[in-house]
Amino acid sequence: MNQSQRQNFKLRIKKIKPKLQDVINYLKEHPHLLRYEKNPYTAERLMMLLDNEKLAALEDEFNEHPDGIELANFIWLMKCAIIHPVDEKYELVCGLIKLFQDIDINGDKHMEWSEFTQYIIDAVIGENDMKFFDQQKPENKEVTETEIIDKAYQRSTKKYILNKFFDNSNHQNLxxxxxxxxxxxxxxxxxxxxxxxxxxxxxxxxKISNQNKVQLNIPEKIKRASFIIDFTIAEDINTIAAITNKKQIIFWDSNVNQKFVKTFKLTDLQTGIWYLPLHKLWITADEENNLKTWYFIPSYLYIDSKHNKLKFDKILKFHSKKITDVCELNQPKIIVSSSLDGFICLWDIQDQEPRLLADLRDPISNSRGIRQLAYQHSYGSILISVGFEQYINLWCPKMSITRAYIGKLEGHSSLVILCKFITNSPNIVSIDDKCNIRIWDIRTLQTIQVISADGSYILITDISFVSHKQNDRIILGGKRLTYLENQEKKKTLNIIMMTFLLQMLILILILTKQLYQQNQILDYMMQQRVN
Incomplete structure (x- = not known):
């Protein structure tokens, strides 16, 4: 082989060097390269390997640690209790770590006996029941969509877990x-x-500014013996409003260090305040169980100052007991109010005089009242209501104003006290008086996650949601703030992406090394021929 042939051969070798897209295509054609062998020690198998004697011995160990046992102790106890081959000890430890994370519901890095036994009830008994029903089912019968969803829920892992962030503030009251x-x-x-x-x-x-806590304070001239009854926000006009026990409405600008804007004195005591972004109105509930709408647009949004005034608009009369909640519907464009009198009222306030379109009641005709409403425009324009029952009522005024009731969500074993839609999501979060949390999918009306309290939360008084970049958090209010974060999806995506990139990098290095070795061999062979 002469010199020119040798150069041509080297050029052809260089053309073989793999590109990133070539590697991706190769991995798509050979997906087995990205698959890991499944760990044989799943949670179900680990639970099934524990007989009554082993469970009794474990209970004795747990009783010696009333505050719960840590991960290292748990692994040691389970390794002693489970007979396993020596060459599978690493798989066993990995399975035990995953099991500990699944059982540790409150995320305190300690496992209590109550958590352990509850997991056995939920996981093992549920799995056995599912297998029993699978055996009773004829082989030629197709699995329905509902059955698939139920199985997926029973086998699903937790999505929302306790966050590492901790509220260490000194709260004076609930x-x-x-x-x-x-x-x-x-x-x-x-x-x-x-x-x-x-x-x-x-x-x-x-929040800290100039070494001081950022707070919205009642102005000093009216602060004496005053306290805030309720507040609301108006994102579109960057305004925060609150009502006080001294019959005042206070407005703050949320943009400029929460600057105080204006305060107004009212004739009646107001018990609640809300903002209606579609109607560009503020609405309050007074002590006489009436609703009043108001115009107020802060002057900093305009050149003149005539807008910096609170103007009464309409009064809505129907309820006979305390008004508990108000929300605004997109389709149709109406407002909805609830009260302890048991009625859900649908109002049209676009005309000169407000019109009561319908007064809805729970089909059971329970007179104990409604205490909360929530609405989501997307995913069917569903309105939900919570009263003093163990279920959540579903309404759809978009389909029918007078016959809006469409069903209920059942699953809680005690009184439901809170229920809200997760922001920009088809999911609903509900909480009962035992502080058990359920997350529902409004599209299927099925539970997708249950977070058992088990003493983690003594009291939950309110719930909110944070959409911060890629994070998805639930905030619980009680004696202090508690954060739950949906990290499972983010974590899974990160692991898959990192694994994929690592596999590609390894494959590129292997192919490059092989080509380099082949090139070296060819150089050596050509050199031998030349000699």
Whole structure:
């Protein structure tokens, strides 16, 4: 082989060097290269390997640690209890670590006996029941969509887990209300009988400005013996409003260090306040169980100052007991109010005089009242209501104003006290009086996650949601703030992406090394021929 042939051969070798897209295509054609062998020690198998004697021995060990056992102790105990081949000890440890994370519901890095036994009930008994029903089913019968969803739920892992962020603030009273304001990326927190609203960032830290806590305070001239009853936010006009026990409405600008804007004196005591962004109105509930709408647009949005006034608009009369909640519907464009009188009222306030379109009641005709409403425009325009029952009622005024009831969500074993839609999501979060949390999918009306309290939360008074970059958090209010974060999806995607990139890098290195070795061999062979 002469010199020119040798150069041509080297050029052809260089053309063989793999490109990134070639590697991706190769991996798509050979997906087995990206698959890991499944760990044989799944949670179900580990539970089934424990007989009654081993469970009794484990209970004795747990009793010696009333605060729970840590991960290292748990692994040691389970390794002693489970007979396994020596060459599978690493797989066993990995399975035990995953099992510990699944069982540790409250995320305190300690496993209590109650958590352990509850997991056995939920996982093992549920799995056995599922196998029993599978055996009863004829082989030629097709599995329905509902059965697939139920099986997926029973085998699903937790999505929301306790976050590492911890509220170490000194709260004087119970937290009454929490609202997340995305325009300033802050969580507004109101305590009972407080004369200020505390601001937190999305990482559970009190906001600080010039070494002082950022708070919305009642002005000094009216502050004496005053406290805030309720507050609301208006994202589109960057305004925060609150009502006090002294018959006042106070407005703050949320943009410029939460600057105080204006305060107005009213004739009646107001018990609740809401903002209606579609109608560009504020609405309050008074002590006489009436609703009043108001115009107020702060002057900093206009050149003149005539807008910096509170103007009464309409009064809505129907309810006979305390009004508990108000929300605004997109389709149709109406407002909805609820009361302890048991009625859900649908109002049209676009005309000169307000019109009561319908007064809805729970089909069971329960007179104990409605205490909360929530609405989501997307995913069917569903309105949900919570009263004093163990279920959640579903309404769809978009389909029918007078016959809006479409069903209920059942699953809680005690009184449901809170229920809200997760922001920009088809999921609903509900909480009962035992602080058990359920997450539902409104599209299927099925539970997709259950977070058992098990003493983790003594009291939950309100719930809010934070959409911060890639994070998805649930904030619980009670004696302090508690954060739950949906990290499973983010974590899974990161692992898959990192694994994929690592596999590609390894494959590129292997192919490059092989080509380099082949090139070296060819160089050596050509050199021998030349000699």
């Amino acid at each position: 937290i009454k209300k929490i609202v997340y304001m995305s325009s300033i990326d802050s969580l507004l927190c109101l305590e009972q009988s407080a004369d200020f609203i505390q601001l937190y960032d999305s990482f559970c830290r009190v």
